[in-house]
Amino acid sequence: MTARHAPPPLRFGLIGVDSPHAPSFVRLFGDGVTGTVPGGTIVSAWKGEAAQDFPLGRDRIGAFADEVTGLGVPLRATPEEVAAECDALLVVASDARTHPAYFTRLAPFGKPVYVDTRFALTSSEARAMTASARSHGCLPLAGSPKRFTPEFRKALGSGGAERIDLTGPLPTQPGHPTLAWYGVHLVDLAVAALGPGCVLVDATAGDRTTLTWGDGRTATLGGKEEWSPLTTGRITASHGIRDFAVEAGPPMLTGLLASLVQACRTGTPNVPVTEVLAIVGIVEAAHRSRTSGAPVRPEH
Structure with a gap:
């Protein structure tokens, strides 16, 4: 498909920005056409809620939020606001303990949801998340960028x-x-x-x-x-x-982002659910x- 006839870039939203993946995803996607990874662009984000017992989130969330907004991505008050204006969601919050609750809030929108690297900490949580995805017609996406x-x-x-x-x-x-x-x-x-x-x-x-x-x-x-x-x-x-x-x-993230664009376009998970559950x-x-x-x- 030529650039002239390519579909418009997918609108992605970030959920939780206390990870270096948040600004990196914004930069790599760029405008969705001329960026390193074409086909998607980040249009909004929710800052997330960092736990006080999790230093990586607590100590970095403010700086990464400033970096994301400095790149032109507006912050919304809730993940639901982000989901309403996006085609797909990217849960990049560092603390995997937050992922099940975030996923539960996003699945009812029926849109693809990528959970960054650590899908869940327990098998029961992972099964509940994938069951929620099936119930709401939400495409669950996962996988380490490696x-x-x-x-x-x-x-x-x-x-x-x-x-x-x-x-x-x-x-x-x-x-x-x-x-x-x-x-x-x-x-x-x-x-x-x-x-x-x-x-x-x-x-x-x-x-x-x-x-x-x-x-x-x-x-x-x-x-x-x-x-x-x-x-x-x-x-x-x-x-x-x-x-x-x-x-x-x-540069390690480019293959992952390309897989997310393809998965959203085709409706096929970038990682089979059986593998997601096996990893957890x-x-x-x-x-x-x-x-x-x-x-x-x-x-x-």
Whole structure:
């Protein structure tokens, strides 16, 4: 489709702006035509409500809100006001504990809703969110931006992965146990490579968490608590062994944003709901495994 006959840019709204993704999304979309990622533009935002026990939100929300408005995006008083004037919503609030309630408020509008990286902290919350989406005709969108990068996609190839070994930063935040904060990126990549169907999560070792699929395929996840921009991986597949590295930063987000535009245009989730639920289940099981000292079967 030529630019002359392209549909008008999708109008996206930000819900919660206490994440660097908020201003980055605004810049990358731009006007929806000439931006780095064409097809969408951010037209309004709701600041969100930062919890006092969550420093990343509490200490950054004001500055990021100023940055977003400085880029020309108006702030609205409620998420409902944003939803009413947008074609799709982007929940980018840093605190995953807020995501279920925000999603519940947005789903009744029947519009696509992306929940940034950490869809929910528990399987029961994730199931309730996807059930609400089905009830209201809302398209649930999800996924770590790392799964949409060309580096990972090239290493994965056409599929057939038998094993994936991932190493990346594993910092934690209040209220987000074990892999629930940054470790969820690694879980997302593992599920993107091997699909849903993980039957056992072993987080009893101090250095690496091992995930086992029903057919014997495995993933291992590890890293240091200090944040760093680099995530590395090795995929063992029928076509051989391929290594990859993904560096965090605005360029890493372009594949994700392109997937959101395509999903909204086609009505097809950018990440299958089965994978979304699998990711949440693995993260939840990793916490139970770590605290119990035994391998755990994730909920499905």
